[in-house]
Each structure stands twice: as structure tokens, then as C-alpha cells.
Amino acid sequence: MPNLDLTLLTDFYQLTMMQGYQHHHKADEVVVFDMFYRMNPSGSSFSIAAGLEQVADYIENLRFSEDDLTYLASLATFHEGFLDLLRNFRFSGDLYAVPEGSVVFPNEPILKVVAPICEAQLVETAILNIINHQSLIATKAARVKWAAEQDTVLEFGLRRAQGPDAGIYGARAAVIGGCGATSNVLAGKMFDIPVRGTHAHSWVMSFPSELDAFRAYADMYPDGCLLLVDTYDTLRSGVPNAIRVFDEMRAKGLPLVRYGIRLDSGDLAYLSKKARILLDEAGYKDAIISASSDLDEYLITDLKLQGAKITMWGVGTNLITSRDWPAFGGVYKLAATWDGNRYLPKMKISENPEKVTNPGNKRLLRIYDKRTGKIKADLIALWDEAYDEGRPLELFDPLNTWKRMHLAPHTYTIRDMHIPVFKDGRRVYHAPATQEIKHYCERELATLWDESRRLVNPQTVFVDLSEPLYNLKMDLIGRME
Amino acid sequence: MPNLDLTLLTDFYQLTMMQGYQHHHKADEVVVFDMFYRMNPSGSSFSIAAGLEQVADYIENLRFSEDDLTYLASLATFHEGFLDLLRNFRFSGDLYAVPEGSVVFPNEPILKVVAPICEAQLVETAILNIINHQSLIATKAARVKWAAEQDTVLEFGLRRAQGPDAGIYGARAAVIGGCGATSNVLAGKMFDIPVRGTHAHSWVMSFPSELDAFRAYADMYPDGCLLLVDTYDTLRSGVPNAIRVFDEMRAKGLPLVRYGIRLDSGDLAYLSKKARILLDEAGYKDAIISASSDLDEYLITDLKLQGAKITMWGVGTNLITSRDWPAFGGVYKLAATWDGNRYLPKMKISENPEKVTNPGNKRLLRIYDKRTGKIKADLIALWDEAYDEGRPLELFDPLNTWKRMHLAPHTYTIRDMHIPVFKDGRRVYHAPATQEIKHYCERELATLWDESRRLVNPQTVFVDLSEPLYNLKMDLIGRME
Incomplete structure (x- = not known):
């Protein structure tokens, strides 16, 4: 190029x-x-x-x-x-x-x-x-942020943007309109805006087991440890393994800050409520539940109406392309x-x-x-x-x-x-x-x-x-x- | 930048x-x-x-x-x-x-x-x-070209593309998928693809009258003289003025090649059929009628079903953003x-x-x-x-x-x-x-x-x-x- x-x-x-x-x-x-x-x-x-x-x-x-x-x-x-x-x-x-x-x-x-x-x-x-x-x-981001109320909205759309500039300047505009950060590293550098992200399914799949993958991630990034829990089975495997890793971190005396889970598929209302219960019961009431999966201002509004326990929203395709318009x-x-x-x-x-x-x-x-x-x-x-x-x-x-x-x-x-x-x-x-x-x-x-x-x-x-x-x-x- | x-x-x-x-x-x-x-x-x-x-x-x-x-x-x-x-x-x-x-x-x-x-x-x-x-x-362009059948499709979307790259690489992809040319000069230079375009409403408005503007354009560009006829009134002013200028070109002995009109608003089926009659009656049976205005593969199909007399299609927003998807x-x-x-x-x-x-x-x-x-x-x-x-x-x-x-x-x-x-x-x-x-x-x-x-x-x-x-x-x- x-x-x-x-x-x-x-x-x-x-x-x-x-x-x-x-x-x-x-x-x-x-x-x-x-x-x-x-x-x-x-x-x-x-x-x-x-x-x-x-x-x-x-x-x-x-x-x-x-x-x-x-x-x-x-x-x-x-x-x-x-x-x-x-x-x-x-x-x-x-x-x-x-x-x-x-x-x-x-x-x-x-x-x-x-x-x-x-x-x-x-x-x-x-x-x-x-x-x-x-x-x-920027207008779309303002709408998404309005739906998310006090929650943080993250711009995650680079891979679906209409070319490199759409990702780069789209991230800039999304931050202007209300996003708290972007996953786009180049936009972060060019515009001095916060960048965020943790790991993908491939991280989990490249280790012998999900638990190994979570342990490896937590070992490397004890701060900001957000674990993606839907690679195999969110409630039967992902969340229990995340809790086990949080337990191990706690046992080592590590301070758990900005930690939690990310949901990326399935029904986000149901899964977030169930995950909240599991995390709370294990003593992780301050664990973040973040979500990403075809989100926009309408789905965020509807999920909140249904009591979804999500407090951080990663918004991709529908924001970076303003899909409905x-x-x-x-x-x-x-x-x-x-x-x-x-x-x-x-x-x-x-x-x-x-x-x-x-x-x-x-x-x-x-x-x-x-x-x-x-x-x-x-x-x-x-x-x-x-x-x-x-x-x-x-x-x-x-x-x-x-x-x-x-x-x-x-x-x-x-x-x-x-x-x-x-x-x-x-x-x-x-x-x-x-x-x-x-x-x-x-x-x-x-x-x-x-x-x-x-x-x-x-x-x-x-x-x-x-x-x-x-x-x-x-x-x-x-x-x- | x-x-x-x-x-x-x-x-x-x-x-x-x-x-x-x-x-x-x-x-x-x-x-x-x-x-x-x-x-x-x-x-x-x-x-x-x-x-x-x-x-x-x-x-x-x-x-x-x-x-x-x-x-x-x-x-x-x-x-x-x-x-x-x-x-x-x-x-x-x-x-x-x-x-x-x-x-x-x-x-x-x-x-x-x-x-x-x-x-x-x-x-x-x-x-x-x-x-x-x-x-x-490229996929959208293939669909639009399929609808246009043997007609030429031109990519006109740069101003509505999602940033510079979306216009540049979008033009490239549109040509790969079936467009005959683009309005985007930078894409023309970068990819050695044909560029096309004639004039805008502002050209017409910057002259004392529509007729003056058409004459000035024809004087400058006797080849490829496509006149935009909808600045004031397509059938009462635009098409008659275009015909008058074609008459003057003919009287001067200029060969009329790749000449005609462009419609950019109003009902394209109705206007193109009426304009075709006016042009044919004046002896301009080979005059091109091109059109641009919120076109996509569905509208082109429908206009053709209604007998629209359009043979060149300038497609902008709906192609360069793949608006419906x-x-x-x-x-x-x-x-x-x-x-x-x-x-x-x-x-x-x-x-x-x-x-x-x-x-x-x-x-x-x-x-x-x-x-x-x-x-x-x-x-x-x-x-x-x-x-x-x-x-x-x-x-x-x-x-x-x-x-x-x-x-x-x-x-x-x-x-x-x-x-x-x-x-x-x-x-x-x-x-x-x-x-x-x-x-x-x-x-x-x-x-x-x-x-x-x-x-x-x-x-x-x-x-x-x-x-x-x-x-x-x-x-x-x-x-x-």
C-alpha cells in the first residue's frame, strides 16, 4: 500500500x-x-x-x-x-x-x-x-453510548471496516462520539486515544485446554485480566475455568483489578445473568462482564431491559459501518x-x-x-x-x-x-x-x-x-x- | 493526513x-x-x-x-x-x-x-x-452489473464512501466486479483503470443561464459531451437546451460522438422515456441517456422493467457502501x-x-x-x-x-x-x-x-x-x- x-x-x-x-x-x-x-x-x-x-x-x-x-x-x-x-x-x-x-x-x-x-x-x-x-x-457512537448509559463502550470494528481508513478514522470518530477506547492500535498511536483488548478464541485453542490458556493469560496479565469464556461452553466450561483462575490469583495474593470475563456468542442476557450468579457466589462481585457480538444501540437497550448483567460493551461491525445507515x-x-x-x-x-x-x-x-x-x-x-x-x-x-x-x-x-x-x-x-x-x-x-x-x-x-x-x-x- | x-x-x-x-x-x-x-x-x-x-x-x-x-x-x-x-x-x-x-x-x-x-x-x-x-x-458491483445487463455501469461513490481508502479501494473492487470506469481520479491513477465524468449542477449555476453553461461545456468538450439536464427543469429546460446545443454542434459540422444527457433526479423511468422521444424527434437517436440518483441493482432492474431508456448507469452511495449489506x-x-x-x-x-x-x-x-x-x-x-x-x-x-x-x-x-x-x-x-x-x-x-x-x-x-x-x-x- x-x-x-x-x-x-x-x-x-x-x-x-x-x-x-x-x-x-x-x-x-x-x-x-x-x-x-x-x-x-x-x-x-x-x-x-x-x-x-x-x-x-x-x-x-x-x-x-x-x-x-x-x-x-x-x-x-x-x-x-x-x-x-x-x-x-x-x-x-x-x-x-x-x-x-x-x-x-x-x-x-x-x-x-x-x-x-x-x-x-x-x-x-x-x-x-x-x-x-x-x-x-461519530453520530452512531453517540447513539450506542446513549444506549449503554454509564457503561463503557469499546470500538472493536477494525476487521469489518470498509478498508484501512474506515477503521482508522472510524475509530477516531467513534471516540469523539462516545467510545471509551478502541482495539485499533494504529488509531491509538495516531490520535493518542486509549487502546484495549485481551485475547481471542485462538489463544484458548492454541493451548491443550481452556484452563491452561486462562492460566497462561492471567500469569502474563494479572492486571486487566478479562477472559473470553465462550470457546467451548460458556457456563459449563468457560466461567468455571475463569473462576478457578481467579481463585488461584487470589490464593497467590494478587490484587484482582479490572478483571472478569467476556461473552462473544450465545444469548447475552441469559448468559450474563447466569455468569453473574456464578461469579458472585464465588466472591467476585466486582468482576466485569463484558460482551461483544453483533451489538448496536437497539440490542444494548433491549439487553438492558431484560436485566443483562453486562457493564462493558465491545461494539464492532454495526458501529464501524453504521450498518443500518x-x-x-x-x-x-x-x-x-x-x-x-x-x-x-x-x-x-x-x-x-x-x-x-x-x-x-x-x-x-x-x-x-x-x-x-x-x-x-x-x-x-x-x-x-x-x-x-x-x-x-x-x-x-x-x-x-x-x-x-x-x-x-x-x-x-x-x-x-x-x-x-x-x-x-x-x-x-x-x-x-x-x-x-x-x-x-x-x-x-x-x-x-x-x-x-x-x-x-x-x-x-x-x-x-x-x-x-x-x-x-x-x-x-x-x-x- | x-x-x-x-x-x-x-x-x-x-x-x-x-x-x-x-x-x-x-x-x-x-x-x-x-x-x-x-x-x-x-x-x-x-x-x-x-x-x-x-x-x-x-x-x-x-x-x-x-x-x-x-x-x-x-x-x-x-x-x-x-x-x-x-x-x-x-x-x-x-x-x-x-x-x-x-x-x-x-x-x-x-x-x-x-x-x-x-x-x-x-x-x-x-x-x-x-x-x-x-x-x-466487488460482489455488489457484480450484482449491479448483472442488473444493468449490457449497459455500462460507472462507479460514482467517492463522496459517500467511508473515508478515502473506502473510495480508493472501493473503486478498484467495483471495477473488478463489473464497473466500466470510476469518477475517482486517484483510483484511476493508482490502478490504471478508466476515469469518467462531465459536469455538476454547480457548472450550470455558475453561468448566467443553463444554455450558456451547456454551450460553454460543448465548446470545451465536443467529444464525450454529456450534459446534466436537471438543474432547473428537466423536460421544459434541460433537454430542450441540450438539443439546441447539439443542433449548434451539428451546424458547425462537429461529429457528435459519445454525447447525450444525464438525469440526476426525478422519476428516471418517466423522464428517460420523455427525453428519448425529444432526442429522437430532433434526430439524436444515438444520444446517450445516462442516469444517476440512488441507484442499485434493484432499482435498475425495476427501471428496465418499466422501459426506462437509460443505457449508462452512474452508481454511487449504494454501491460504494454496499448500503443494504x-x-x-x-x-x-x-x-x-x-x-x-x-x-x-x-x-x-x-x-x-x-x-x-x-x-x-x-x-x-x-x-x-x-x-x-x-x-x-x-x-x-x-x-x-x-x-x-x-x-x-x-x-x-x-x-x-x-x-x-x-x-x-x-x-x-x-x-x-x-x-x-x-x-x-x-x-x-x-x-x-x-x-x-x-x-x-x-x-x-x-x-x-x-x-x-x-x-x-x-x-x-x-x-x-x-x-x-x-x-x-x-x-x-x-x-x-
Whole structure:
């Protein structure tokens, strides 16, 4: 697997369009593109934005190598003048985005590029790829962690991830969204996040007996001794052998810390309750019972409802692929062009009404209830609108405009959700440590009402348009018909 | 995004087990691990194996850097003696696998590692990650291509893929499975596969009018001029404007080759039929109608049943994520240990009967009907069993042993499906070009009966155990009870 420069990680049509813009002397025309998405994954009422650090790294390192240019020249599509443009290509624009780990909602601009059209177009595909992927997994992790309540969730999905990056950046996103650690050693190294794991069935099978295997493991790792008990027969062999080994450790005077068993097959509710009784009777009331086996937020909820005695959840396939909703449908749409004096709003009309975009250069504001700190609504406004928390604020639903919310002065706070990432091509964003992003995400999740965190059919959070933006949109729709 | 060395792309427990094996003087014990899977994706009767080239590259480049060792030392789990083992780590074993692009079936060993246990264990996670991902996407692509019949299928999913690698290696796998090209430029460069694409809605929106945008595009790209017609109104604006531009090209005497329109929203059956009439009436009977919009094998089948006039299909999200079945559940299980004289069979018993593994060092044979060249069955045998096409062959179903198939001498051929990839740590496999693998895959698919290629509820292909392997398995089960 070669070392990868991601400059060519783009759709071919970005390059054919770029050459067309150059040919028509439009390459330097400044435009505004928004990234937004239309539906939250898995029926959630919110998503967690993630991937900004990798987007910033990608843009900072954009360079067409001579090797890239030789390849492009071989395609018999591009002229020398365009290859020269690529040879000198640097991102010179602005990029704004919500901080990583933020709670976000459909249709709002979670990232905005203001740049010459050639640059804005080239970066579309990689931005979408990176943010779509990490936001998907971070959102799924937040759901799994919500189901697990106070229990630890471990990310165990590398072997089922859609390629190496899906495992690596998926582990990062899973930790941001709520996982306590990952099994992925490379992700642990790259992002300084905790790694965990003990042993597999092959360990047990490579010894003459399960008891020998458990003894050997405990001998090597008296701390953090979690024994996998389902290789042969969980209740008749695995748990009794584990208890025998714990007895031997106790007899040797070893302190039993972070020890216990892992279940990886069979009925986890039944087996965990039976195993709990056996462990408790043997005096191991603090032994951990961890489980892994096709877990997701729904099965964890159901197992807890049935009284399963599991306090640590290893979640693999269903988290790392977001199995029930494996694509975050983020899109990147032209919103405005700059004519030298002002932004001319642009809008895509669609046969599907929910696909009509929001025109203009915009800002994203979040309105909090001052007393509780919970989110009242998000407000998409034009970039030059001003708001004042000392004045009353009226919000209305852009589809059902009779639905209105009146906020009295000083009862709410307004937050500008966009932070600058690039200004005039210079990176001005320094990514926080992944663990810091994780803690920020926890605080973000606390700004949602529990009604909006419910896994099934949660309460929608309002995303409103400002009056000027709403009027602009209606005006443009009217003129197009 | 840093350049990646994948040596640490493994689960933490592989390293804790490796240290354990070293501690217990078992590090050099030679073992046999099989990779196999239990269910085909998306209800298919078969899968396409893919990813072997990347597995071989990964194993060939396995080296723990000092940076890796410093990181591992920081985890307070590993001793200096073990870090020394890693410092000198090289893969010294054998690896066999079915060639990339092969048709494969559940429960058969599609890859086999024979190596010292420490080595065999370390490589488990990355092997599974790579083969699971690429086999998943190649299989999905074969299904989509089957639905599209003689039409071209283009892979357009990069922006929705689960991270950069999912887009890059997913494009490779999609081409192996049946796609004619990809939009992914980096994949095009890396694997020498065709890239395609024309323009997006933003191209149209950045010009004063749709007609201006189409003219500008046609001016630049008179060859391969595929115009996206749904930015404003497909039938009232897009198609008429496209026809006007084709008229202008014709008036200029330009040869119209590989030209036409692309539909990206709305009802594709209705719009394509209406557009076909408009194009035909204007004299553009050879204009291509391509479509993209949430396509998969089921929708393509249904659109064709409704007489949609589409002959080129751009497939994105549903292919690159295998949306309805986003994880290929390949596993990697210990099958035997070598005691210096012979292979001792190993087997994992499970509470789930279909999870009981096949013990022993095995070979994978494929039985073809000599006359038709179609697959009769696959046969999993022990490595030292000999077969002779000049003798009668009796096959039986390992679950329903009364189901037997008798093959007369010289009516069948036997193929050994495993090719050597590493021998004594030396790579002996040179990967064919991706396009060659694609052509091999086409020939492989032709060895299936149409009844087994059907998208819904296809006929199962038999995977049988040899008599000696069956008896060994029953014997081991009997001894464990």
C-alpha cells in the first residue's frame, strides 16, 4: 500500500469543470459553497460533525506532483495551460465550519468554502468524503453510548471496516462520539486515544485446554485480566475455568483489578445473568462482564431491559459501518457568487421540494435557553445580518410559517457556530486533541433535551431561516417559475 | 493526513497474545489459520474475492519502526524482550488464497496462512479488513452489473464512501466486479483503470443561464459531451437546451460522438422515456441517456422493467457502501497446529451450530462440469488428499448427508483454487493488472448458472466436505461432548 498524497482524491468532473472555468476566464471568480445534509442517520434527531482536522490537513497539503500531472496529461483531456494552473495550485480561499464534535441538524451549513471557483470545486469531493464518513460514525457512537448509559463502550470494528481508513478514522470518530477506547492500535498511536483488548478464541485453542490458556493469560496479565469464556461452553466450561483462575490469583495474593470475563456468542442476557450468579457466589462481585457480538444501540437497550448483567460493551461491525445507515448524505452546493461588490445568491431548484437549497452567503446561529443551556433552535441567516440578545427574537418554521416562537430579551443566548479554518489560504485552525474533542462533544450532547436524544422517533430540533433569508429564497423561487 | 505505514493496523489483543505466546515459548509454533465467511452479501449465492494485492503489499511491508516501538512501550503493557521480537519482526510463513476476482462461496477457506503463531496472529486484522472490504464491493458491483445487463455501469461513490481508502479501494473492487470506469481520479491513477465524468449542477449555476453553461461545456468538450439536464427543469429546460446545443454542434459540422444527457433526479423511468422521444424527434437517436440518483441493482432492474431508456448507469452511495449489506463478515480461525510431525486439527465449537469451524490444514477444490464449464460444486478437503478426474467422484452435503451427487469419470474437471502468495516469507505472487483481474472475474461469473446469479433468492451452489474431512470433524465434535 503506497504512501498516499490525496490531491487526486477528487471526481474527474471537478477537473473537467476546472479546465472549463479556466477556458472561460472564470477560474478566479469567487464563490460560496455550503456543505449540509438532509437527513440524520439511523432516525436520530441530530448528528455529530467530525472530520474537520483531516479536512484541514488535506487542504493544507494540496499539491499536484509532477507524477500527478503526467498521469493527467495521459488522459488526453487536459491542455498544457490547465496543467500549469494545477502545477501552481494552492488553496487561497476561506473555509468556515462548526467545531468537531458539535451537535448539528439537517439543512444547515456545517462547512462553508469561500474561494475562487476552481479551488472550491476541486476540494468538494474530499471534503464530503471525510466529513460524511466521520460524522456518520461519530453520530452512531453517540447513539450506542446513549444506549449503554454509564457503561463503557469499546470500538472493536477494525476487521469489518470498509478498508484501512474506515477503521482508522472510524475509530477516531467513534471516540469523539462516545467510545471509551478502541482495539485499533494504529488509531491509538495516531490520535493518542486509549487502546484495549485481551485475547481471542485462538489463544484458548492454541493451548491443550481452556484452563491452561486462562492460566497462561492471567500469569502474563494479572492486571486487566478479562477472559473470553465462550470457546467451548460458556457456563459449563468457560466461567468455571475463569473462576478457578481467579481463585488461584487470589490464593497467590494478587490484587484482582479490572478483571472478569467476556461473552462473544450465545444469548447475552441469559448468559450474563447466569455468569453473574456464578461469579458472585464465588466472591467476585466486582468482576466485569463484558460482551461483544453483533451489538448496536437497539440490542444494548433491549439487553438492558431484560436485566443483562453486562457493564462493558465491545461494539464492532454495526458501529464501524453504521450498518443500518451506512452513508451520511452530506452534499456541497453552490450558494452564491461574488461579483466584486456583493454576493449574488444562487439556488438549485429540484423536482424534489426538500432538495431546494438555501441561497446566499450565510451564517449559522444557535439559540440557547439562557436558564437551562439547552438548544431552543438553530437559525440560518445571511452573513451580514446582526442579532442582539437584548432584543426580542421571533423564529418561524420555514415550511409551516405560522409556527412561530417568540423569545423575550435576555432569555436566550446566541452562538455563532462557524469557526474560521482557513483565511486567505492560510490555515488558522489548530485541531484540539481527539480526547478534547470527545469532551467537547459530551458537553454538546448535554445541550439537547432528552426527548431529542431518544433512539426511536425523537423530538425534532428546529432549524429556522431568518426573515431576510426566507424572503430571498421565496423571491428567487418566484422568479424562476 | 500523514503517510501511512500499516504495521500497527491491528487489534491490540493480537499484540497482547503475541507477547503471551513469546512468554510461554510458543511464538514459533507453526499454525494454520483459515479466512472464510458465512453469508454472501445482499442475498447473493456467491461472492467475488478481492483485495489480495493489497494484502500481499501489506505483509511484504510489515516493519515495526522505532516510532511504533516507542509508542507501544508507552502503553505500559509490553516488555523489552517482546519489543525486540517486534523490532526484528518479518513474516516468514506461507500464505495461499484464491485469485482475486474468483467466485467464492460461504464456509470455504478463501485464504490460508501457515506461519508461526505470532506472525499468523498479527496479520489477522488487516487481512480481514482488506479482504472483507474489497470482496464486499466487488460482489455488489457484480450484482449491479448483472442488473444493468449490457449497459455500462460507472462507479460514482467517492463522496459517500467511508473515508478515502473506502473510495480508493472501493473503486478498484467495483471495477473488478463489473464497473466500466470510476469518477475517482486517484483510483484511476493508482490502478490504471478508466476515469469518467462531465459536469455538476454547480457548472450550470455558475453561468448566467443553463444554455450558456451547456454551450460553454460543448465548446470545451465536443467529444464525450454529456450534459446534466436537471438543474432547473428537466423536460421544459434541460433537454430542450441540450438539443439546441447539439443542433449548434451539428451546424458547425462537429461529429457528435459519445454525447447525450444525464438525469440526476426525478422519476428516471418517466423522464428517460420523455427525453428519448425529444432526442429522437430532433434526430439524436444515438444520444446517450445516462442516469444517476440512488441507484442499485434493484432499482435498475425495476427501471428496465418499466422501459426506462437509460443505457449508462452512474452508481454511487449504494454501491460504494454496499448500503443494504455494508459488512462482509469474513472471519479468520485457527484450524490446525503443527507438532513437528503432523497437523493437529483445531476446531471452535459454538452455541450457534453454523459457527462450528472446519478443522485441519485444508485445500479448496472446485468441480466443473466438463461439457458446460459450469461449477458443479466446491469441495473442501484435507491438504494431503489426492483426487483423480479419471475416477468416479461422490459428493455429499455436510448437513444433509443423504443428499449425494455421483460424477462419472472424465465428466468433470477439478481445479485447485489456492494459489501461493508467500512461501517461507517470500512473496511469490505478482498481482495482475486490475483490468486483467476484471476480465478474469467476467470469466469466473460465466461459470455460474444463471439460476445462481438471480438477484433474489438464487439457487445455492454446493460446498461439500470430503469424506475424510467430514469424518475428522464429526470425530472431534464427538470427543468434545
